[in-house]
């Protein structure tokens with residue numbers, strides 16, 4: 001039999017039993033779509049996290065106030081708020097050997113005004129080292145001055161969105177803007193940069209950290225970014241930091257240290273879980289599809305017993321009959337997988353349109369895997385019934401009254 | 404063309420052996436027109452099935468064109484059926500989802516014949532059987548006589564040398580029955596070897612050679628000795 005004829009023959013069978021075919025196609029499509037969608041989402045999330053945290057180099061640590069229990073168990077029920085990390089702590093960290101940059105951070109939101117225009121802007125108090133660690137640069141003017149951390153000079157570097165919203169096309173450098181009840185002179189405008197680590201670097205104002213302490217009336221730091229001279233020194237630096245903070249905080253280092261590695265490996269764990277879930281869902285829906293296919297092929301064989309007898313009478317060999325039923329299952333697998341891929345692509349497209357930052361794409365290995373599993377399931381489950389059909393005795397098949 | 408030597412086919416019904424074919428020896432020459440008659444259960448259909456390579460005898464020899472068929476593999480038997488044997492059944496056995504044209508085309512499709520050649524052959528056969536107008540009808544849109552003509556078309560589209568018909572008029576009224584018989588006889592005049600199983604003695608008498616079976620045995624073969632009957636040797 002020619003393959004074009006085989007295809008035509010099988011399509012006629014599928015069309016003849018529309019409902020039955022639809023059910024199987026649906027089950028296969030759901031299985032394939034589940035694999036593609038979930039791996040697509042996982043990949044998108046992974047790429048997003050990678051892009052966010054790769055900005056933070058692998059020789060950088062983040063220190064947060066408060067201890068996060070990673071060893072499991074309940075946190076101490078003291079009800080106390082965590083101890084502050086102070087500017088002095090940051091200065092002490094900067095003196096540790098191997099530390100090349102320290103950027104303390106104190107972040108808040110304040111209404112910022114220039115002449116009649118006003119808007120709420122995220123204000124981050126930090127130091128000139130922040131520019132180095134986050135690889136920021138200015139398109140005009142200069143970055144924050146390199147001064148002692150406790151020097152509260154009234155200067156600000158503004159993001160490009162802030163510049164546009166407050167100043168329009170007018171020059172901003174040298175102008176005084178008002179944040180809360182304080183005045184700051186604009187000394188620089190940041191290069192346009194995207195979102196990173198949850199902060200839109202275009203819609204932000206950077207001021208010296210000591211000024212931020214006064215502006216927000218808060219001594220404690222929000223976090224400290226610490227850069228080491230090598231990524232290999234990070235584990236040792238972590239220990240030194242804990243020891244230092246223990247000394248400075250009366251014996252309890254009430255801090256949490258986060259490194260890129262830790263974040264990525266935590267995320268890796270989540271992804272592994274996700275992949276297991278994907279595998280589970282895919283396995284279940286494809287098993288359902290497989291059982292459907294087996295049943296349907298069985299029904300198809302018994303409904304078409306007389307036809308099988310006839311085909312044998314007019315010259316079909318046992319192997320032809322087997323090919324006929326297996327290719328029917330294969331055709332269904334391909335159609336179902338195709339529909340599933342279409343579904344998942346549409347779903348991911350919708351996700352991309354909704355969350356523009358995230359690149360949701362099904363990796364090729366997942367597509368091939370889903371297709372392969374769908375085809376394998378179909379053939380595996382259709383095998384038995386197809387063999388049974390092939391072995392039917394043509395005479396008793398012809399005598400069957402099913403047709 | 405056909406040599407049967409001491410052919411036996413036994414079915415087990417429970418623990419009882421039914422001798423559907425009991426030591427049948429027959430010889431059939433090319434171009435013969437033979438009717439097979441006998442009471443129900445006498446083994447007529449079984450004989451036809453064995454001759455058509457749909458069934459395998461338990462013992463004895465069946466030589467078709469000099470080949471011992473009992474030794475053939477499934478594939479070889481299928482090939483023989485496809486190329487040399489046509490079947491016509493009492494209940495037509497058309498594929499319900501296929502049109503008249505597609506049903507007739509089916510053996511050509513199975514044989515892998517190219518579409519253009521298929522179309523040419525099927526169109527010729529549709530015309531020969533006066534079915535041109537019905538070519539695109541499904542079987543359930545056709546009368547019994549038309550269905551049987553489609554079945555005959557399917558049986559002869561591969562131009563077989565042997566045509567086996569098992570009660571081809573059994574489901575038909577007398578008018579369409581005689582149409583079908585005329586077609587079969589015309590095919591025989593063109594050279595095909597025709598074997599018709601029938602309960603209708605009038606139809607049986609039209610054949611040039613009459614075989615009568617009872618209990619799996621040939622009890623009468625008239626005129627016996629087939630060689631003399633061969634009109635298209």
Ligand SMILES: Nc1ncnc2c1ncn2[C@@H]1O[C@H](COP(=O)(O)OP(=O)(O)OP(=O)(O)O)[C@@H](O)[C@H]1O
Nearest residue numbers: 414415416421423442443444445446447448449450
């Ligand atoms: N597959 C089978 N299994 C068991 N017994 C069978 C089978 N096929 C035929 N027989 C038996 O073999 C005998 C001959 O059957 P066959 O069909 O050849 O008779 P027949 O002459 O064609 O009868 P009818 O005129 O009713 O068609 C019968 O007794 C029948 O019951």
Ligand SMILES: [Mg+2]
Nearest residue numbers: 447448449569
């Ligand atoms: Mg019979």
